[in-house]
Each structure stands twice: as structure tokens, then as C-alpha cells.
Amino acid sequence: MDISGHTYVLTEKLGKGGQGVVWKxxxxxxxxxxxxxxxxxxxxxxxxQIAWLMRQDLAALNIAxxxxxxxxxxxxxxxxLMDGLIPLTRLLESFAVDGVDGYLLRxxxxxxxxLLMKLASTLSLLHSRGMAFGDLSPDNIYVSAETEHAELWLIDCDNISFESQPCRALYTPDYGAPELVRGQADFSTLTDIWxxxxxxxxxxxxxxxxKGDMVSSGEPALEAQALRGDLPWIGHSEDRSNATECGIALGTVATGKLTQLFALCFEQGLTEPTERPSMAYWLEALHQANERIVHCQACTSSYLFNRECSCSFCGTALAENFALFNEYHFIPPDQLPELDGNDSKDKGRLDKTGxxxxxxxxxxxxxxANIPSQWYSESLPPLLQLELSDDGLWIEPLQxxxxxxxxxxxxxxxRRMKLNAELRGASNAEFLLHVGDLAKPHLLWRFKW
Structure with missing residues (x-):
């Protein structure tokens, strides 16, 4: 019974942690x-702590x-909490049981x-308010049970605190930052990032x-050393002693930017927590990875666009009827500096962003727009929408x-307009989509049609 007199029948234990148990x-x-x-x-x-937490403004955050x-x-x-959610732990366990097949089926x-974009957005917004979540683990992250959806919520938020007044530093084994495991620090945004x-x-x-091959095939003491930060991570740039051939290679499922963030966090950030990339950087990299996702029509999996233009899981070639958009920063001619030999002065300058x-x-x-380095709003407004259909490419301005x-x-x-399908490939001329005020520096997307 709660303090208002409402009664609840406990039906199923969902999880148990260091401080308590969660029931359906x-x-x-x-x-x-x-x-x-x-x-x-x-x-x-x-x-x-719970009474204090109930008084805090956690609006617009996916936190129960x-x-x-x-x-x-x-x-x-x-x-x-909305119905139809399961702990993220179950999604991780599906790979351990079914391997790549389980990965693709879910x-x-x-x-x-x-899912990671939503988690990064929630944490980044929380950090922007000067708060840390605390004991972040797959047990307190809940996601849609149905694979067609990607809802994500954080529960068990007992340890949320202002970074200037941290809670007692509990952590879940496998997910605690090394300084927490060694008992040398309290919760912070930096331990959340880890x-x-x-x-x-x-x-x-x-x-x-x-948990590379050295740890998984060695004595139990090696795992404790690894979690304390005394061993290299499995993708270390120089020390390959704890590498592994298990799982999916990072290069198959992560962009170069994401790979750099993992290396920065697990190498320099191992002993220097301030070197760990902020949640805003993770969010930006995840958004850019999401823009490169390709859906395979043969094995119904998804993969990152690659130079081979083929599915990373089944090898099927990508059909040539896709469209590729490259982003640039455009500087109008009248805003370029007066430099000798500036051949861009008459037409402006394009700087490729990657x-x-x-x-x-x-x-x-x-x-x-590109994600700013300080993530302070729930979402960036969409600037335009593109849709590729049988009759052509639809372009719709939004904000x-x-x-x-x-x-x-x-x-x-x-307003919404279309480039007709019959015009596609008629010439090698490129199109430029200017997004913003033409008289000022703005984003530009370049593509062929």
C-alpha cells in the first residue's frame, strides 16, 4: 500500500540489486x-533520497x-512505466545464447x-542539469519487448544526485568505472559515461x-584486475594481449567516429576520467551512424554503408537505386576573406564535413543540424525530410x-516538391540542397540524381 492508500499485488520479480528489488x-x-x-x-x-528525488524536475527525460x-x-x-518493456539484459543475453542470429532477429x-541514441540523449539531458544517474546498468534500462519498436526508459533511479552532492558510490559488477571499483571516487557524470x-x-x-581471451580463459583474479582497470581493453590500439575473436568486430558495427570514442574512453579515460568523451559527443556520433544505416533486402538485417556496398552479414550487394547525400558547410562569396589567388571568391566555398x-x-x-557539443534540448528540430519512391525523390522543407x-x-x-524518376541518371550533373539563409554560411547537402 502506498501513502495515499492505493494497494498493489506483487506478481513477478523483475530484478534485484544492491539496495532493493523491483516487482511487477x-x-x-x-x-x-x-x-x-x-x-x-x-x-x-x-x-x-527518494523524497528529495520526487521533488526534482525530471520532465522530458525517459526516466521512470x-x-x-x-x-x-x-x-x-x-x-x-509503459507496458511491453523488458530489461536490456535480456537483449544482451539473446546474443550470448543465439549469437549473430539472435542479434539479427532482435x-x-x-x-x-x-536504443543507444535514446539512452545517450537521456543521459546528456540529465548531465546538462548538473545531475548524474549513478548506478547505470542493463538491469535498470528497459526497452521495447517487440523488435519493431525502440522505446527506452531508465528505472531504479535511486542514485540520481547533483554532481556536487553525490550519493554513496554503489555500482553493478561489470559496469562500474575503475575509480568506483577501486573505491577512489563517488558517482559523477564521468562514471555514467564509462x-x-x-x-x-x-x-x-x-x-x-x-573480457577478452586473456580474461575469459584465465583465472578469476584476471577478471577482477580487468574491471579495476589493470588490463587493456579488447580493442587496445597497441596492447593486443587481451584481444578476442568472439562476438562481432567493432569495425563492422561502428563508424570511425564511434570507434575513436570507444578508444578514447577505454584508453586515455581508463586512468584519466576527464578524458572520457561527453554524452553529447556520443550522441552526435550515434546520430551520424544512424544516417548511414542500410537495410538489407536479402537477409533483412541492417548494416553500415561501406565501400563494398554489400551487406556485412550476408554479402548481398546493395541495389543501385539508393541515393547518397554528402554534407558541406557553404560560405557565400561575399563572406570569404580577401586573399590573393582565392578562386572561390566568385562562387563561394564548400567545406566537406565528413x-x-x-x-x-x-x-x-x-x-x-549537427549536434552541438553541449546538448541542452530534448531534440534538434528536423530541417527537411527526403523520401525516395518509385516516382522520384521528394523534398520537404520543415523548419x-x-x-x-x-x-x-x-x-x-x-513546399514539398519532387525530382521526377525519369530524370534520374540523365546527366552527371550534381544537385545541391541549401539548408538555411543563402546569404549566410549554411549547411549544404550534395547528391547525384
């Missing part, structure tokens, strides 16, 4: 978290926060990237980043001015 109830949208420690002082501190305390003598609270790469990186690596590759996006038939592509250019001719796109 006879209401499919209500869970109960019970505190299990016997120490009275610890119990009172925990109740004070406490709604009401349980009536004494029980210690705990109720939380509301949404493949595309779904995993989408836990996120471990979860992301596991979700993408099926491997724990510090970002590109793939659009397949019967798919839609929403293009946004930005859009203009289309071919050679020297530029036309505004005030």
Missing part, C-alpha cells in the same frame, strides 16, 4: 521498488521516477543504434570491452529555408 504488479503500468537493507540508518537515508512512497513499515516506492544494428560506453560496446558487438546519409527506396530521411541548385541555377523549395 497487478497494474501493468505500475512497478514497485522495495528497499531490502536491514540497517535502520541506511533505510532512513534512502527514504530521504518515484511517484509515491510505500506506507510504513515497508520502505519503497511506486513508479509508472532488431539488428539499426535497432541497437536507435557505464554507458561499456553498455554500448556490449550492445553493438556482443562483447564486454574488458558526414553523409544514405536513402533507400520507400524510406524517409530526416535531416537535422528551415531550403533551396535546390543545379549548376548555377538556384530555386527555392517553399
Amino acid at each position: 504488479t497487478d497494474n501493468p503500468k505500475v512497478l514497485v521498488k522495495g528497499f531490502t537493507a536491514k540497517d535502520q540508518a541506511q533505510r532512513e537515508r534512502w527514504l530521504e 521516477r518515484p511517484l509515491a512512497l510505500l506506507r510504513a513499515p515497508r520502505a519503497g516506492y511506486i513508479l509508472e 532488431g539488428g544494428l539499426a535497432r541497437r543504434v536507435q 557505464s554507458f560506453a561499456v553498455i554500448a560496446y556490449q550492445l553493438l558487438t556482443g562483447n564486454h570491452p574488458f 558526414r553523409f546519409a544514405v536513402l533507400q527506396p520507400d524510406c524517409k530521411l530526416m535531416l537535422r 528551415s529555408k531550403v533551396a535546390i541548385q543545379r549548376e548555377s541555377k538556384i530555386n527555392q523549395v517553399p
